[in-house]
Amino acid sequence: MNINKLKSNFSMRAAFRGLIAIIIFIAIWEFGARSLDLIGYRVPFIGLIPPPTAVLDSWAGLVVDPSYWQSWYMSFMRVFTGFLVAMVVGIPLGLYMAVNRTFYGIAFPSFEILRPIPPLAWVPASIIFWPTQEMSIAFVTFLGAFYTIVINVLGGAKSINRQYLQAAQSMGASQADIFRRIILPATLPSIVVGSAVGMGITWEVVVAAEMISGGGSGGAGGGLGFFIWSSYVGGSYEQIIVGMISIGIAGYISSELLRKLGGRFTPWLKTR
Template identity: 35%
Template sequence: MSKLGRVANAIDDKTVDPEPVEKATGVEKEAVYTHVSGLSGEDVAKALGALLSQAADELRRNATTIFLSLVSLTLGLLVWHLATSYKVDFYINFQNVPSPAKVFSAFWTHLGDTEFYIHIGVSMQRILTGYITAAVIGIAAGVFMGRSKLVRSLIYPYIEVLRPIPAVAWIPLAILMWPTEEASIIYITLLGALFPIVLNTLHGVEQTPEVLVRAAKSLGASQLQIFWHVILPSALPSIAAGLAIGMGVSWFSLLAGEIISGQYGIGYFTWDAYSLINYPDIVVGMLVIGGLGTLSTYAVKLAMKPLLAWQKRAR
Protein backbone atom coordinates (compact mmCIF):
# COMPACT_ATOMS: atom_id res chain seq x y z
CA MET A 1 0.00 0.00 0.00
CA SER A 2 1.21 3.52 -0.78
CA LYS A 3 2.21 5.93 1.93
CA LEU A 4 -0.84 8.07 1.23
CA GLY A 5 -3.08 5.06 1.49
CA ARG A 6 -1.69 4.31 4.91
CA VAL A 7 -2.32 7.88 6.06
CA ALA A 8 -5.89 7.64 4.88
CA ASN A 9 -6.38 4.42 6.77
CA ALA A 10 -4.94 5.93 9.92
CA ILE A 11 -7.60 8.63 9.69
CA ASP A 12 -10.34 6.04 9.18
CA ASP A 13 -9.35 4.17 12.28
CA LYS A 14 -9.64 7.28 14.37
CA THR A 15 -12.95 8.60 13.13
CA VAL A 16 -15.25 5.72 12.27
CA ASP A 17 -15.75 2.22 13.51
CA PRO A 18 -14.76 -0.60 11.21
CA GLU A 19 -16.71 -0.58 7.99
CA PRO A 20 -16.81 -3.06 5.15
CA VAL A 21 -13.87 -2.50 2.82
CA GLU A 22 -16.00 -1.62 -0.18
CA LYS A 23 -17.41 1.40 1.65
CA ALA A 24 -13.94 2.76 2.30
CA THR A 25 -14.17 5.71 -0.11
CA GLY A 26 -17.25 7.15 1.52
CA VAL A 27 -15.58 6.88 4.90
CA GLU A 28 -12.50 8.71 3.68
CA LYS A 29 -14.60 11.59 2.41
CA GLU A 30 -16.14 11.91 5.81
CA ALA A 31 -12.72 11.90 7.38
CA VAL A 32 -11.82 14.77 5.10
CA TYR A 33 -14.79 16.86 6.18
CA THR A 34 -14.31 16.32 9.87
CA HIS A 35 -10.63 17.14 9.68
CA VAL A 36 -10.92 20.28 7.60
CA SER A 37 -13.12 21.89 10.25
CA GLY A 38 -10.28 21.71 12.77
CA LEU A 39 -7.81 23.27 10.32
CA SER A 40 -4.51 22.62 12.01
CA GLY A 41 -1.68 22.30 9.47
CA GLU A 42 -1.15 18.64 10.19
CA ASP A 43 -4.83 17.87 9.83
CA VAL A 44 -5.01 19.65 6.50
CA ALA A 45 -1.98 17.74 5.26
CA LYS A 46 -3.54 14.46 6.34
CA ALA A 47 -6.84 15.40 4.77
CA LEU A 48 -5.13 16.30 1.51
CA GLY A 49 -3.28 13.00 1.65
CA ALA A 50 -6.57 11.18 2.13
CA LEU A 51 -8.13 13.09 -0.74
CA LEU A 52 -5.24 12.33 -3.08
CA SER A 53 -5.18 8.66 -2.21
CA GLN A 54 -8.93 8.57 -2.70
CA ALA A 55 -8.55 10.12 -6.13
CA ALA A 56 -5.82 7.60 -6.91
CA ASP A 57 -8.05 4.75 -5.76
CA GLU A 58 -10.91 5.98 -7.88
CA LEU A 59 -8.57 6.26 -10.87
CA ARG A 60 -7.37 2.71 -10.37
CA ARG A 61 -10.89 1.36 -10.00
CA ASN A 62 -12.14 3.21 -13.08
CA ALA A 63 -9.01 2.56 -15.14
CA THR A 64 -10.85 0.74 -17.93
CA THR A 65 -13.57 3.38 -18.19
CA ILE A 66 -11.03 6.18 -18.25
CA PHE A 67 -8.90 4.37 -20.80
CA LEU A 68 -11.87 3.84 -23.11
CA SER A 69 -12.97 7.46 -22.74
CA LEU A 70 -9.47 8.63 -23.66
CA VAL A 71 -9.39 6.33 -26.68
CA SER A 72 -12.76 7.65 -27.81
CA LEU A 73 -11.70 11.29 -27.38
CA THR A 74 -8.45 10.66 -29.27
CA LEU A 75 -10.38 9.06 -32.10
CA GLY A 76 -12.70 12.06 -32.20
CA LEU A 77 -9.73 14.42 -32.43
CA LEU A 78 -8.26 12.28 -35.18
CA VAL A 79 -11.48 12.38 -37.21
CA TRP A 80 -11.66 16.14 -36.71
CA HIS A 81 -8.03 16.47 -37.79
CA LEU A 82 -8.49 14.31 -40.89
CA ALA A 83 -11.75 15.97 -41.87
CA THR A 84 -10.18 19.41 -41.71
CA SER A 85 -6.83 18.55 -43.30
CA TYR A 86 -8.54 16.85 -46.28
CA LYS A 87 -11.18 19.62 -46.36
CA VAL A 88 -14.02 17.12 -46.52
CA ASP A 89 -17.15 18.50 -48.11
CA PHE A 90 -19.71 15.76 -48.07
CA TYR A 91 -23.02 17.41 -47.07
CA ILE A 92 -21.29 18.73 -43.93
CA ASN A 93 -18.65 21.19 -45.04
CA PHE A 94 -15.30 21.14 -43.21
CA GLN A 95 -13.56 23.60 -45.53
CA ASN A 96 -13.84 26.51 -43.11
CA VAL A 97 -13.60 24.46 -39.92
CA PRO A 98 -10.28 25.07 -38.15
CA SER A 99 -8.11 22.06 -37.40
CA PRO A 100 -7.50 20.91 -33.82
CA ALA A 101 -3.90 22.14 -34.02
CA LYS A 102 -5.01 25.64 -35.05
CA VAL A 103 -7.59 25.75 -32.28
CA PHE A 104 -5.06 24.65 -29.74
CA SER A 105 -2.50 27.22 -30.83
CA ALA A 106 -5.16 29.95 -30.75
CA PHE A 107 -6.12 28.85 -27.24
CA TRP A 108 -2.47 28.84 -26.20
CA THR A 109 -2.01 32.41 -27.46
CA HIS A 110 -5.14 33.55 -25.61
CA LEU A 111 -3.84 32.13 -22.35
CA GLY A 112 -1.25 34.90 -22.35
CA ASP A 113 -3.82 37.54 -23.25
CA THR A 114 -5.47 39.64 -20.51
CA GLU A 115 -8.57 40.39 -22.55
CA PHE A 116 -9.37 36.68 -22.78
CA TYR A 117 -9.51 36.50 -18.99
CA ILE A 118 -11.69 39.60 -18.87
CA HIS A 119 -14.19 37.86 -21.18
CA ILE A 120 -14.22 34.83 -18.94
CA GLY A 121 -14.38 36.92 -15.77
CA VAL A 122 -17.30 39.01 -17.02
CA SER A 123 -19.26 35.89 -17.98
CA MET A 124 -18.60 34.25 -14.63
CA GLN A 125 -19.71 37.37 -12.80
CA ARG A 126 -22.98 37.46 -14.76
CA ILE A 127 -23.57 33.80 -14.09
CA LEU A 128 -22.89 34.24 -10.40
CA THR A 129 -25.21 37.25 -10.01
CA GLY A 130 -28.02 35.81 -12.10
CA TYR A 131 -27.74 32.31 -10.72
CA ILE A 132 -27.57 33.23 -7.04
CA THR A 133 -30.55 35.56 -7.42
CA ALA A 134 -32.44 32.81 -9.23
CA ALA A 135 -31.57 30.32 -6.49
CA VAL A 136 -32.82 32.60 -3.72
CA ILE A 137 -36.04 33.56 -5.52
CA GLY A 138 -36.59 30.05 -6.87
CA ILE A 139 -36.18 28.19 -3.60
CA ALA A 140 -38.30 30.70 -1.69
CA ALA A 141 -41.08 30.65 -4.30
CA GLY A 142 -40.98 26.86 -4.56
CA VAL A 143 -41.24 26.40 -0.81
CA PHE A 144 -44.12 28.86 -0.41
CA MET A 145 -45.97 27.34 -3.34
CA GLY A 146 -45.49 23.87 -1.90
CA ARG A 147 -46.88 24.81 1.49
CA SER A 148 -49.70 27.17 0.51
CA LYS A 149 -52.45 26.49 -1.98
CA LEU A 150 -53.15 30.22 -2.19
CA VAL A 151 -49.58 31.16 -3.10
CA ARG A 152 -49.43 28.29 -5.52
CA SER A 153 -52.55 29.28 -7.39
CA LEU A 154 -51.29 32.87 -7.56
CA ILE A 155 -47.80 32.06 -8.91
CA TYR A 156 -48.19 28.87 -10.89
CA PRO A 157 -50.00 30.40 -13.91
CA TYR A 158 -47.01 32.70 -14.49
CA ILE A 159 -44.67 29.73 -14.50
CA GLU A 160 -46.84 27.88 -16.99
CA VAL A 161 -46.99 30.84 -19.35
CA LEU A 162 -43.39 32.06 -19.05
CA ARG A 163 -41.50 28.76 -18.85
CA PRO A 164 -41.79 27.72 -22.51
CA ILE A 165 -40.41 31.07 -23.73
CA PRO A 166 -36.75 30.49 -24.64
CA ALA A 167 -34.08 32.90 -23.36
CA VAL A 168 -33.35 34.19 -26.87
CA ALA A 169 -36.95 35.32 -27.28
CA TRP A 170 -36.61 37.49 -24.19
CA ILE A 171 -33.65 39.47 -25.52
CA PRO A 172 -35.41 42.33 -27.33
CA LEU A 173 -37.83 42.95 -24.50
CA ALA A 174 -35.11 42.60 -21.87
CA ILE A 175 -33.05 45.28 -23.60
CA LEU A 176 -36.08 47.57 -23.70
CA MET A 177 -37.02 46.93 -20.08
CA TRP A 178 -33.77 47.12 -18.17
CA PRO A 179 -31.77 50.32 -17.73
CA THR A 180 -28.42 48.79 -18.73
CA GLU A 181 -27.34 46.11 -21.15
CA GLU A 182 -25.60 44.38 -18.26
CA ALA A 183 -28.82 44.20 -16.29
CA SER A 184 -30.70 42.76 -19.23
CA ILE A 185 -28.11 40.00 -19.73
CA ILE A 186 -28.19 39.13 -16.04
CA TYR A 187 -31.98 39.11 -16.17
CA ILE A 188 -31.93 36.57 -18.99
CA THR A 189 -29.40 34.42 -17.11
CA LEU A 190 -31.57 34.56 -14.01
CA LEU A 191 -34.67 33.58 -15.95
CA GLY A 192 -32.97 30.52 -17.38
CA ALA A 193 -31.94 29.20 -13.98
CA LEU A 194 -35.17 30.17 -12.24
CA PHE A 195 -37.68 27.68 -13.66
CA PRO A 196 -35.81 24.43 -13.02
CA ILE A 197 -35.05 25.63 -9.48
CA VAL A 198 -38.65 26.66 -8.69
CA LEU A 199 -40.20 23.53 -10.12
CA ASN A 200 -37.77 21.14 -8.47
CA THR A 201 -38.15 22.88 -5.12
CA LEU A 202 -41.92 22.73 -5.42
CA HIS A 203 -41.76 19.05 -6.30
CA GLY A 204 -39.43 18.33 -3.36
CA VAL A 205 -41.63 20.17 -0.88
CA GLU A 206 -44.74 18.38 -2.13
CA GLN A 207 -43.00 15.02 -1.78
CA THR A 208 -42.35 15.53 1.94
CA PRO A 209 -43.91 12.49 3.62
CA GLU A 210 -46.90 13.64 5.66
CA VAL A 211 -46.03 11.20 8.44
CA LEU A 212 -42.78 13.10 9.10
CA VAL A 213 -44.68 16.37 9.45
CA ARG A 214 -47.12 14.69 11.82
CA ALA A 215 -44.27 13.17 13.82
CA ALA A 216 -42.63 16.57 14.16
CA LYS A 217 -45.93 18.11 15.30
CA SER A 218 -46.43 15.48 17.97
CA LEU A 219 -42.87 16.09 19.16
CA GLY A 220 -43.79 19.72 19.77
CA ALA A 221 -42.25 21.43 16.75
CA SER A 222 -43.60 24.83 15.68
CA GLN A 223 -44.46 25.61 12.05
CA LEU A 224 -41.06 27.27 11.59
CA GLN A 225 -39.24 24.33 13.15
CA ILE A 226 -41.16 21.91 10.94
CA PHE A 227 -40.15 23.95 7.93
CA TRP A 228 -36.48 24.06 8.93
CA HIS A 229 -36.05 20.51 10.25
CA VAL A 230 -38.47 18.55 8.11
CA ILE A 231 -39.65 20.20 4.91
CA LEU A 232 -36.40 21.79 3.81
CA PRO A 233 -34.15 18.75 4.35
CA SER A 234 -36.77 16.50 2.81
CA ALA A 235 -36.90 18.69 -0.31
CA LEU A 236 -33.13 19.10 -0.46
CA PRO A 237 -32.30 16.26 -2.90
CA SER A 238 -34.83 17.69 -5.32
CA ILE A 239 -33.62 21.25 -4.75
CA ALA A 240 -30.04 20.11 -5.41
CA ALA A 241 -31.11 18.57 -8.71
CA GLY A 242 -32.89 21.81 -9.62
CA LEU A 243 -29.78 23.83 -8.78
CA ALA A 244 -27.57 21.63 -10.96
CA ILE A 245 -29.97 21.77 -13.93
CA GLY A 246 -30.45 25.51 -13.36
CA MET A 247 -26.70 26.07 -13.61
CA GLY A 248 -26.59 24.45 -17.05
CA VAL A 249 -29.58 26.39 -18.32
CA SER A 250 -28.24 29.70 -16.97
CA TRP A 251 -25.07 29.20 -19.06
CA PHE A 252 -26.96 28.81 -22.19
CA SER A 253 -29.25 31.71 -21.47
CA LEU A 254 -26.17 33.81 -20.74
CA LEU A 255 -24.65 32.89 -24.07
CA ALA A 256 -27.80 33.91 -25.89
CA GLY A 257 -27.67 37.26 -24.12
CA GLU A 258 -24.00 37.83 -24.74
CA ILE A 259 -24.13 36.95 -28.41
CA ILE A 260 -26.72 39.56 -29.14
CA SER A 261 -25.55 42.38 -26.92
CA GLY A 262 -22.62 43.35 -24.73
CA GLN A 263 -18.96 44.06 -25.35
CA TYR A 264 -17.48 41.44 -23.11
CA GLY A 265 -18.15 37.88 -22.12
CA ILE A 266 -17.22 34.55 -23.58
CA GLY A 267 -20.38 34.49 -25.73
CA TYR A 268 -19.49 37.85 -27.18
CA PHE A 269 -15.92 36.58 -27.76
CA THR A 270 -17.26 33.63 -29.76
CA TRP A 271 -19.66 35.67 -31.85
CA ASP A 272 -17.08 38.40 -32.41
CA ALA A 273 -14.64 35.79 -33.71
CA TYR A 274 -17.27 34.78 -36.27
CA SER A 275 -17.80 38.38 -37.38
CA LEU A 276 -14.04 38.86 -37.74
CA ILE A 277 -13.68 35.58 -39.67
CA ASN A 278 -11.35 34.31 -36.96
CA TYR A 279 -12.50 30.70 -37.15
CA PRO A 280 -10.18 29.04 -34.61
CA ASP A 281 -11.43 31.47 -31.93
CA ILE A 282 -15.01 30.34 -32.51
CA VAL A 283 -14.03 26.85 -31.44
CA VAL A 284 -11.89 28.17 -28.56
CA GLY A 285 -14.93 30.09 -27.31
CA MET A 286 -17.17 27.06 -27.64
CA LEU A 287 -14.78 24.80 -25.76
CA VAL A 288 -14.30 27.35 -22.99
CA ILE A 289 -18.08 27.64 -22.62
CA GLY A 290 -18.39 23.87 -22.47
CA GLY A 291 -15.60 23.63 -19.92
CA LEU A 292 -16.94 26.40 -17.68
CA GLY A 293 -20.47 25.03 -17.83
CA THR A 294 -19.31 21.59 -16.82
CA LEU A 295 -17.08 22.92 -14.06
CA SER A 296 -19.74 25.15 -12.55
CA THR A 297 -22.35 22.37 -12.59
CA TYR A 298 -19.79 20.14 -10.90
CA ALA A 299 -19.11 22.87 -8.33
CA VAL A 300 -22.83 23.07 -7.51
CA LYS A 301 -23.00 19.30 -7.05
CA LEU A 302 -19.89 19.33 -4.90
CA ALA A 303 -21.29 22.12 -2.72
CA MET A 304 -24.51 20.19 -2.14
CA LYS A 305 -22.77 16.94 -1.36
CA PRO A 306 -22.14 17.38 2.38
CA LEU A 307 -25.82 18.33 2.83
CA LEU A 308 -26.94 15.14 1.15
CA ALA A 309 -24.49 12.80 2.86
CA TRP A 310 -27.36 11.04 4.65
CA GLN A 311 -28.70 9.74 1.34
CA LYS A 312 -25.53 7.75 0.69
CA ARG A 313 -26.24 5.73 3.80
CA ALA A 314 -29.52 4.38 2.53
CA ARG A 315 -29.32 0.83 1.30
Protein backbone atom coordinates in the same frame (compact mmCIF):
# COMPACT_ATOMS: atom_id res chain seq x y z
CA MET B 1 -10.57 -0.11 3.62
CA ASN B 2 -11.35 -2.53 0.81
CA ILE B 3 -14.47 -0.54 -0.06
CA ASN B 4 -12.43 2.66 -0.34
CA LYS B 5 -9.91 0.87 -2.54
CA LEU B 6 -12.68 -0.43 -4.79
CA LYS B 7 -14.14 3.09 -5.07
CA SER B 8 -10.70 4.46 -5.93
CA ASN B 9 -10.15 1.79 -8.60
CA PHE B 10 -13.60 2.45 -10.05
CA SER B 11 -12.93 6.20 -10.20
CA MET B 12 -9.58 5.60 -11.92
CA ARG B 13 -11.17 3.28 -14.49
CA ALA B 14 -13.95 5.81 -15.14
CA ALA B 15 -11.39 8.60 -15.59
CA PHE B 16 -9.32 6.40 -17.92
CA ARG B 17 -12.36 5.57 -20.05
CA GLY B 18 -13.24 9.25 -20.23
CA LEU B 19 -9.70 10.12 -21.32
CA ILE B 20 -9.74 7.42 -24.01
CA ALA B 21 -13.11 8.69 -25.28
CA ILE B 22 -11.74 12.26 -25.55
CA ILE B 23 -8.64 11.04 -27.42
CA ILE B 24 -10.75 9.04 -29.88
CA PHE B 25 -13.06 12.02 -30.41
CA ILE B 26 -10.11 14.34 -31.14
CA ALA B 27 -8.55 11.79 -33.51
CA ILE B 28 -11.82 11.45 -35.47
CA TRP B 29 -12.16 15.22 -35.54
CA GLU B 30 -8.58 15.68 -36.81
CA PHE B 31 -9.01 13.04 -39.50
CA GLY B 32 -12.39 14.37 -40.61
CA ALA B 33 -11.18 17.99 -40.76
CA ARG B 34 -8.18 16.99 -42.89
CA SER B 35 -10.00 14.31 -44.90
CA LEU B 36 -9.82 16.26 -48.17
CA ASP B 37 -6.00 16.31 -48.01
CA LEU B 38 -5.65 12.76 -46.64
CA ILE B 39 -8.11 10.76 -48.75
CA GLY B 40 -9.24 13.26 -51.39
CA TYR B 41 -12.79 13.30 -50.03
CA ARG B 42 -14.27 15.82 -47.61
CA VAL B 43 -16.17 14.17 -44.77
CA PRO B 44 -19.57 15.89 -44.39
CA PHE B 45 -19.88 18.42 -41.56
CA ILE B 46 -16.56 17.56 -39.85
CA GLY B 47 -14.61 18.39 -42.99
CA LEU B 48 -15.88 21.97 -42.88
CA ILE B 49 -14.49 22.88 -39.44
CA PRO B 50 -10.88 23.62 -38.44
CA PRO B 51 -8.82 20.65 -37.19
CA PRO B 52 -7.89 20.41 -33.50
CA THR B 53 -4.24 21.23 -34.22
CA ALA B 54 -5.24 24.56 -35.80
CA VAL B 55 -7.61 25.28 -32.90
CA LEU B 56 -4.83 24.51 -30.42
CA ASP B 57 -2.44 26.88 -32.21
CA SER B 58 -5.05 29.63 -32.08
CA TRP B 59 -5.73 28.90 -28.40
CA ALA B 60 -2.03 29.13 -27.58
CA GLY B 61 -2.01 32.67 -28.94
CA LEU B 62 -5.12 33.63 -26.99
CA VAL B 63 -3.80 32.41 -23.66
CA VAL B 64 -1.50 35.44 -23.48
CA ASP B 65 -4.22 37.84 -24.63
CA PRO B 66 -5.75 39.71 -21.65
CA SER B 67 -9.03 40.32 -23.49
CA TYR B 68 -9.62 36.54 -23.72
CA TRP B 69 -9.43 36.16 -19.94
CA GLN B 70 -11.51 39.31 -19.55
CA SER B 71 -14.20 37.54 -21.58
CA TRP B 72 -14.03 34.61 -19.16
CA TYR B 73 -14.32 36.96 -16.21
CA MET B 74 -17.27 38.90 -17.63
CA SER B 75 -19.25 35.74 -18.44
CA PHE B 76 -18.47 34.17 -15.08
CA MET B 77 -19.59 37.26 -13.20
CA ARG B 78 -22.82 37.50 -15.20
CA VAL B 79 -23.58 33.83 -14.65
CA PHE B 80 -22.72 34.03 -10.95
CA THR B 81 -24.84 37.14 -10.41
CA GLY B 82 -27.89 35.86 -12.28
CA PHE B 83 -27.63 32.39 -10.75
CA LEU B 84 -27.20 33.70 -7.19
CA VAL B 85 -30.26 35.96 -7.51
CA ALA B 86 -32.24 33.04 -8.98
CA MET B 87 -31.28 30.90 -5.97
CA VAL B 88 -32.14 33.61 -3.45
CA VAL B 89 -35.55 34.25 -5.05
CA GLY B 90 -36.39 30.82 -6.46
CA ILE B 91 -35.75 28.54 -3.47
CA PRO B 92 -37.95 30.46 -0.97
CA LEU B 93 -40.63 30.92 -3.63
CA GLY B 94 -40.73 27.20 -4.44
CA LEU B 95 -40.79 26.21 -0.77
CA TYR B 96 -43.51 28.71 0.09
CA MET B 97 -45.69 27.56 -2.79
CA ALA B 98 -45.23 23.99 -1.55
CA VAL B 99 -46.29 24.68 2.06
CA ASN B 100 -48.99 27.30 1.47
CA ARG B 101 -51.94 26.19 -0.63
CA THR B 102 -53.45 29.67 -0.84
CA PHE B 103 -50.23 31.20 -2.15
CA TYR B 104 -49.78 28.25 -4.51
CA GLY B 105 -53.22 28.84 -5.99
CA ILE B 106 -52.42 32.53 -6.53
CA ALA B 107 -48.83 32.31 -7.79
CA PHE B 108 -48.59 29.02 -9.68
CA PRO B 109 -50.93 29.84 -12.61
CA SER B 110 -48.95 32.99 -13.46
CA PHE B 111 -45.69 31.09 -12.97
CA GLU B 112 -46.81 28.36 -15.39
CA ILE B 113 -47.83 30.91 -18.02
CA LEU B 114 -44.43 32.64 -17.88
CA ARG B 115 -42.30 29.49 -17.53
CA PRO B 116 -42.59 28.23 -21.14
CA ILE B 117 -41.35 31.56 -22.52
CA PRO B 118 -37.68 31.01 -23.48
CA PRO B 119 -35.29 33.33 -21.63
CA LEU B 120 -33.89 34.52 -24.96
CA ALA B 121 -37.35 35.77 -25.92
CA TRP B 122 -36.96 38.27 -23.08
CA VAL B 123 -33.75 39.75 -24.52
CA PRO B 124 -35.37 42.47 -26.71
CA ALA B 125 -37.77 43.48 -23.93
CA SER B 126 -35.03 43.49 -21.29
CA ILE B 127 -32.80 45.70 -23.47
CA ILE B 128 -35.71 48.16 -23.77
CA PHE B 129 -36.87 48.15 -20.14
CA TRP B 130 -33.59 47.90 -18.21
CA PRO B 131 -31.45 51.07 -18.14
CA THR B 132 -28.18 49.35 -19.10
CA GLN B 133 -27.24 46.40 -21.28
CA GLU B 134 -25.40 44.87 -18.33
CA MET B 135 -28.61 44.78 -16.30
CA SER B 136 -30.54 43.32 -19.23
CA ILE B 137 -28.01 40.49 -19.57
CA ALA B 138 -28.16 39.87 -15.80
CA PHE B 139 -31.96 39.73 -15.94
CA VAL B 140 -32.03 37.22 -18.80
CA THR B 141 -29.37 35.14 -17.04
CA PHE B 142 -31.51 35.17 -13.90
CA LEU B 143 -34.50 33.85 -15.86
CA GLY B 144 -32.39 31.01 -17.26
CA ALA B 145 -31.98 29.47 -13.80
CA PHE B 146 -35.05 30.80 -11.98
CA TYR B 147 -37.80 28.64 -13.47
CA THR B 148 -35.76 25.43 -13.30
CA ILE B 149 -34.87 26.01 -9.65
CA VAL B 150 -38.45 26.81 -8.63
CA ILE B 151 -40.01 23.83 -10.43
CA ASN B 152 -37.44 21.42 -8.92
CA VAL B 153 -37.87 22.81 -5.41
CA LEU B 154 -41.64 22.68 -5.73
CA GLY B 155 -41.58 19.12 -7.08
CA GLY B 156 -39.21 17.95 -4.36
CA ALA B 157 -41.32 19.44 -1.58
CA LYS B 158 -44.56 18.11 -3.07
CA SER B 159 -43.14 14.57 -3.25
CA ILE B 160 -42.63 14.30 0.53
CA ASN B 161 -44.71 11.51 2.04
CA ARG B 162 -47.51 13.21 3.98
CA GLN B 163 -47.36 10.47 6.62
CA TYR B 164 -44.07 11.97 7.82
CA LEU B 165 -45.73 15.35 8.26
CA GLN B 166 -48.75 13.85 10.01
CA ALA B 167 -46.53 11.80 12.32
CA ALA B 168 -44.54 14.90 13.27
CA GLN B 169 -47.74 16.86 13.93
CA SER B 170 -49.15 14.06 16.09
CA MET B 171 -46.01 14.21 18.25
CA GLY B 172 -46.44 17.93 18.81
CA ALA B 173 -43.93 19.33 16.33
CA SER B 174 -44.46 22.95 15.36
CA GLN B 175 -44.69 24.15 11.77
CA ALA B 176 -41.18 25.61 12.07
CA ASP B 177 -39.81 22.25 13.28
CA ILE B 178 -41.59 20.38 10.47
CA PHE B 179 -40.15 22.75 7.91
CA ARG B 180 -36.62 22.65 9.36
CA ARG B 181 -36.40 18.92 10.10
CA ILE B 182 -38.55 17.35 7.36
CA ILE B 183 -39.41 19.62 4.44
CA LEU B 184 -36.05 21.34 3.98
CA PRO B 185 -33.83 18.20 4.28
CA ALA B 186 -36.16 16.25 1.98
CA THR B 187 -36.08 19.05 -0.59
CA LEU B 188 -32.29 19.55 -0.58
CA PRO B 189 -31.60 16.86 -3.23
CA SER B 190 -34.11 18.55 -5.55
CA ILE B 191 -32.47 21.91 -4.85
CA VAL B 192 -29.08 20.44 -5.80
CA VAL B 193 -30.43 18.90 -9.02
CA GLY B 194 -32.33 22.04 -9.96
CA SER B 195 -29.27 24.18 -9.30
CA ALA B 196 -27.01 22.02 -11.48
CA VAL B 197 -29.51 22.03 -14.35
CA GLY B 198 -30.17 25.74 -13.89
CA MET B 199 -26.44 26.47 -14.03
CA GLY B 200 -26.17 24.77 -17.43
CA ILE B 201 -29.13 26.74 -18.76
CA THR B 202 -27.63 29.93 -17.35
CA TRP B 203 -24.46 29.46 -19.38
CA GLU B 204 -26.49 28.85 -22.54
CA VAL B 205 -28.54 31.98 -21.93
CA VAL B 206 -25.68 34.32 -21.02
CA VAL B 207 -23.70 33.40 -24.13
CA ALA B 208 -26.68 34.05 -26.40
CA ALA B 209 -27.51 37.28 -24.56
CA GLU B 210 -23.94 38.50 -25.01
CA MET B 211 -24.15 37.79 -28.73
CA ILE B 212 -27.44 39.63 -29.14
CA SER B 213 -26.60 42.61 -26.95
CA GLY B 214 -23.07 43.06 -28.29
CA GLY B 215 -21.32 42.04 -25.10
CA GLY B 216 -22.98 44.58 -22.83
CA SER B 217 -20.60 47.13 -21.34
CA GLY B 218 -17.64 44.75 -21.37
CA GLY B 219 -15.83 46.36 -24.28
CA ALA B 220 -13.07 44.17 -25.69
CA GLY B 221 -13.77 41.56 -23.01
CA GLY B 222 -17.50 41.44 -23.58
CA GLY B 223 -17.89 37.84 -22.51
CA LEU B 224 -17.41 34.50 -24.22
CA GLY B 225 -20.59 34.91 -26.25
CA PHE B 226 -19.40 38.21 -27.66
CA PHE B 227 -15.97 36.63 -28.21
CA ILE B 228 -17.55 33.93 -30.39
CA TRP B 229 -19.64 36.44 -32.31
CA SER B 230 -16.74 38.82 -32.96
CA SER B 231 -14.61 35.84 -34.07
CA TYR B 232 -17.34 34.87 -36.53
CA VAL B 233 -17.58 38.41 -37.89
CA GLY B 234 -13.80 38.51 -38.23
CA GLY B 235 -13.71 35.15 -40.03
CA SER B 236 -11.55 33.47 -37.35
CA TYR B 237 -13.20 30.05 -37.27
CA GLU B 238 -10.49 28.57 -35.05
CA GLN B 239 -11.34 31.14 -32.39
CA ILE B 240 -15.02 30.24 -32.68
CA ILE B 241 -14.14 26.67 -31.69
CA VAL B 242 -11.92 27.98 -28.90
CA GLY B 243 -14.84 30.01 -27.55
CA MET B 244 -17.19 27.03 -27.73
CA ILE B 245 -14.75 24.79 -25.88
CA SER B 246 -14.15 27.55 -23.32
CA ILE B 247 -17.89 27.69 -22.62
CA GLY B 248 -17.97 23.92 -22.19
CA ILE B 249 -15.08 24.04 -19.73
CA ALA B 250 -16.62 26.95 -17.81
CA GLY B 251 -19.99 25.22 -17.62
CA TYR B 252 -18.40 21.95 -16.47
CA ILE B 253 -16.41 23.70 -13.75
CA SER B 254 -19.50 25.56 -12.52
CA SER B 255 -21.71 22.45 -12.45
CA GLU B 256 -19.01 20.32 -10.82
CA LEU B 257 -18.51 22.89 -8.06
CA LEU B 258 -22.27 22.89 -7.46
CA ARG B 259 -22.37 19.10 -7.29
CA LYS B 260 -19.47 19.05 -4.81
CA LEU B 261 -21.16 21.72 -2.70
CA GLY B 262 -24.47 19.87 -2.89
CA GLY B 263 -22.75 16.66 -1.79
CA ARG B 264 -21.62 18.37 1.40
CA PHE B 265 -25.18 19.45 2.21
CA THR B 266 -26.66 16.02 1.37
CA PRO B 267 -24.10 13.51 2.76
CA TRP B 268 -26.79 10.86 3.29
CA LEU B 269 -27.12 10.44 -0.49
CA LYS B 270 -23.56 9.08 -0.72
CA THR B 271 -24.62 5.90 1.05
CA ARG B 272 -27.09 5.00 -1.67
